[in-house]
Amino acid sequence: PSSQEYQFLQISEPRPGVGQITLNRPKALNALSTPLITELNTALKAFDKSSSISAILLTGSERAFAAGADIKEMAPLTFSEAYTTSFIESWSTLTTTIKKPIIAAVSGHALGGGCELALMCDILYCTETANFGQPEIKLGTIPGAGGSQRLTRAIGKARAMELILTGKNFSGKEAGEWGVAARTFKDWDALIEGSLKTAETIAGYSKVSVMAAKEVVNKSQDLPLRDGVEYERRVFHSLFGSEDQKIGMKAFAEKKKAEWTHK
Numbered sequence: 001p002s003s004q005e006y007q008f009l010q011i012s013e014p015r016p017g018v019g020q021i022t023l024n025r026p027k028a029l030n031a032l033s034t035p036l037i038t039e040l041n042t043a044l045k046a047f048d049k050s051s052s053i054s055a056i057l058l059t060g061s062e063r064a065f066a067a068g069a070d071i072k073e074m075a076p077l078t079f080s081e082a083y084t085t086s087f088i089e090s091w092s093t094l095t096t097t098i099k100k101p102i103i104a105a106v107s108g109h110a111l112g113g114g115c116e117l118a119l120m121c122d123i124l125y126c127t128e129t130a131n132f133g134q135p136e137i138k139l140g141t142i143p144g145a146g147g148s149q150r151l152t153r154a155i156g157k158a159r160a161m162e163l164i165l166t167g168k169n170f171s172g173k174e175a176g177e178w179g180v181a182a183r184t185f186k187d188w189d190a191l192i193e194g195s196l197k198t199a200e201t202i203a204g205y206s207k208v209s210v211m212a213a214k215e216v217v218n219k220s221q222d223l224p225l226r227d228g229v230e231y232e233r234r235v236f237h238s239l240f241g242s243e244d245q246k247i248g249m250k251a252f253a254e255k256k257k258a259e260w261t262h263k
C-alpha cells in the first residue's frame, strides 16, 4: 500500500520487513473517526497479507498518538444508530484479524480511544512525557473500545478504577513503571528509533514462529492458565511441522546464521 491511497494515514516500509502506519489527521490530533479506522483496517490488512512485511509499527505524531474517538462524530449519535451500526466494533479488526505483531509508538496524547488503540497493540513503547488517559467520564460516557478491560488487566483494578472514574491522565513514565509500556524513551527520535529497532529484530526471525508467538501470548489474556499452557503446547508441537524450525535448530548446531524460508 502507498500513502496516496489514504487520506488519514501515511504508509512506509522504513526497514527490511517493517511496515509503518502513521496516523495523519494533525488538525484533529489524530481523532479516530470511522473513516480513519476504516483506512487503518485496510492498511493493517494489506501489511498482514504482504509477504515482505513481518512486523508493523503504528504511530502518530510527536504531539499526539491519538486524542480519542472523534467526539464531533459521536456527539449526535443515538443509541439505536450506535447499536444497529455496531459503532466502534470495527476497531476490533486490529485484535481479531491481524496476525503479525504490531508495535505502538506513543508520543503526546493517547486519550480515550487513543489509549485503547495503543493498548490493543502487541508491544507498547512511549516517550516518558506521553499523556495517557481514559477521560470519557468527563464527556458523560465510558471507555468503549476495551479500555475498562485492557487497562484494568494491564495495571490492576485499583489504579484502573481510579483513572476511569476520575478521568485523570497518567504519564508515559507511569505507563512504564506500571507495565503498560514495555519501554519508555526520553524523546520522539529515541522512541521511533527504538521502535524501529525492535520491529527490525522481530522481522529478522521466521514469520511462522513470530506469528505463533504473538498468537499464544495473546491467548494468555483470554484463557485460564491450564488451557493456555495446553494451547501453547499444541502450537509448539505444530511448529515441528515448519521448515524454519529445522533450519533454526540446524543452524544453531552448525554455529551458522539461520536463513529463514518463512515456511
Ligand code: CAA
Residues within 6 Å of the ligand: 027, 028, 029, 031, 032, 067, 068, 069, 070, 071, 072, 088, 109, 111, 112, 113, 114, 116, 135, 136, 139, 142, 143, 144, 145, 147
Ligand atoms: N475528537 C474530535 N476532535 C478532537 C478530539 C477528539 N477526540 N481531540 C481533539 N480534537 C480537535 C479539537 O477539537 C481541536 O479542533 P479545532 O481546532 O477545530 O477546535 C483540535 O483537535 C486541537 O485540539 P485542542 O485545541 O483541544 O488542543 P489542545 O492542545 O488545547 O488540547 C487535548 C489537547 C487535551 C488532547 C484536547 O484536545 C482534548 O481534551 N481532546 C479530547 C480528549 C478526549 O476526551 N478523548 C476521549 C474521546 S471519547 C472516546 O475516545 C470514546 C471511546 O472510548 C472509544
